[in-house]
Amino acid sequence: MTVGHLDADCFYVSAERVRDPFLIGKPVGVLGNQGACVIAKSYEMKALGVKTGEPIWDSVKKCPEGIYLKRDFRWYEVLSRRMLDIVGDFAPNVEYYSIDEFFFQVEGNNRKAPAQAAEAIRDRINRELRLPVTVGIARTRTLAKLFSDTAKPFGARAVLDVTEERRLLEKMPVTEITGIASRNAQRLAPYGIKTCLDFANADRKLINRILTKTGEALWYEINGCPIQPMRLDRPLHKTMARGGSLGVKVSDPQILYSWMVRNLERLIEELEFHQVRTCKLTIWLGHQDAPSTAGQVPLDSQTDRFDLLLDAAKQCLRQAWRPGWMVTHMHVMADQLRRGGCIQRSLFEPSPERPETIARAKREVNERIGRFALRIGATRHLPAIYAVPSNSFDLCDGVGMFCF
Numbered sequence: 542m543t544v545g546h547l548d549a550d551c552f553y554v555s556a557e558r559v560r561d562p563f564l565i566g567k568p569v570g571v572l573g574n575q576g577a578c579v580i581a582k583s584y585e586m587k588a589l590g591v592k593t594g595e596p597i598w599d600s601v602k603k604c605p606e607g608i609y610l611k612r613d614f615r616w617y618e619v620l621s622r623r624m625l626d627i628v629g630d631f632a633p634n635v636e637y638y639s640i641d642e643f644f645f646q647v648e649g650n651n652r653k654a655p656a657q658a659a660e661a662i663r664d665r666i667n668r669e670l671r672l673p674v675t676v677g678i679a680r681t682r683t684l685a686k687l688f689s690d691t692a693k694p695f696g697a698r699a700v701l702d703v704t705e706e707r708r709l710l711e712k713m714p715v716t717e718i719t720g721i722a723s724r725n726a727q728r729l730a731p732y733g734i735k736t737c738l739d740f741a742n743a744d745r746k747l748i749n750r751i752l753t754k755t756g757e758a759l760w761y762e763i764n765g766c767p768i769q770p771m772r773l774d775r776p777l778h779k780t781m782a783r784g785g786s787l788g789v790k791v792s793d794p795q796i797l798y799s800w801m802v803r804n805l806e807r808l809i810e811e812l813e814f815h816q817v818r819t820c821k822l823t824i825w826l827g828h829q830d831a832p833s834t835a836g837q838v839p840l841d842s843q844t845d846r847f848d849l850l851l852d853a854a855k856q857c858l859r860q861a862w863r864p865g866w867m868v869t870h871m872h873v874m875a876d877q878l879r880r881g882g883c884i885q886r887s888l889f890e891p892s893p894e895r896p897e898t899i900a901r902a903k904r905e906v907n908e909r910i911g912r913f914a915l916r917i918g919a920t921r922h923l924p925a926i927y928a929v930p931s932n933s934f935d936l937c938d939g940v941g942m943f944c945f
């Protein structure tokens with residue numbers, strides 16, 4: 542078997558450059574955690590010493606001329622899906638490893654010319670999506686990832702010849718192997734295992750003793766023996782959340798209810814986009830000078846229906862709300878996500894026809910006119926929020942994670 546690994550170069554920054562070429566060649570940082578941290582940076586910004594995860598106030602000192610942008614996971618997801626489609630044209634079996642990383646099986650004609658295949662995939666993605674990516678092809682997943690990681694940026698490398706493999710492994714520190722961080726490297730060092738080649742040449746049983754079964758699996762992979770299988774089903778997100786800071790302190794339950802409905806509408810958009818339904822809803826409230834509270838309701842069956850989720854959300858808010866407490870943050874979270882398919886409805890569930898018709902009409906109108914052109918009346922208590930167009934974009938929302 543021959544395995545390919547594709548990884549987009551500085552993906553979030555490159556994605557921003559796709560829609561705004563002004564950013565090309567400039568130091569760019571993408572911000573997360575409510576704008577507090579640099580979660581991705583361009584090579585220009587990296588050269589000035591800015592690190593991923595660094596607070597914005599430190600980064601601005603190192604790179605005052607940098608351009609800092611809020612993250613937009615929805616846009617990154619759109620590009621990710623298009624990359625996945627292109628890789629799928631070259632390889633029938635593709636594993637979605639993360640938003641900008643895929644593994645794929647190289648077969649057919651590609652087997653004869655893996656180097657050309659690596660280049661062809663890289664160049665087509667660059668031509669059609671204007672995204673720079675690096676592709677590595679090797680005998681195992683671990684080797685493919687290792688070779689593509691060290692070929693960045695805009696690299697295309699296929700290494701199937703064992704002599705060449707070992708020549709490259711000799712030059713790479715063992716920490717380059719995904720799964721061997723500095724602590725594990727420290728445990729290997731006393732045995733003279735410093736490079737990837739030392740690791741490959743080490744006694745398998747010794748590796749097992751030091752790094753357990755996980756390390757032993759890596760040892761097999763580094764020696765060209767593929768034992769990590771391809772996972773062809775895209776893993777589901779664990780949680781989806783919408784919410785964030787309210788901008789002001791709120792104790793009025795009517796206003797909080799409006800916020801809840803707004804966040805729920807946005808959460809449902811996200812569920813629909815990823816074609817998943819939820820079995821559990823949670824509302825989390827952050828307070829000024831008081832501990833956070835949460836309300837949680839399990840649902841009778843998996844759903845993305847507004848009417849059912851609104852009923853659950855009302856109960857959640859009632860559990861979480863404390864009279865007189867000042868709320869500063871709210872998150873509406875969907876847990877226990879399931880992929881579409883047939884649903885066993887509960888006995889007393891209202892018929893889906895009416896709510897589905899309304900949901901479809903709302904979706905179609907908003908797709909044509911604007912994201913919040915048609916929204917639930919309960920959100921009318923937040924006129925200031927809807928009056929500002931920038932609030933139609935998501936700043937602090939996460940997929941599979943959330944930050945407070």
Ligand SMILES: [Mg+2]
Nearest residue numbers: 548549550641
């Ligand atoms: Mg990447």
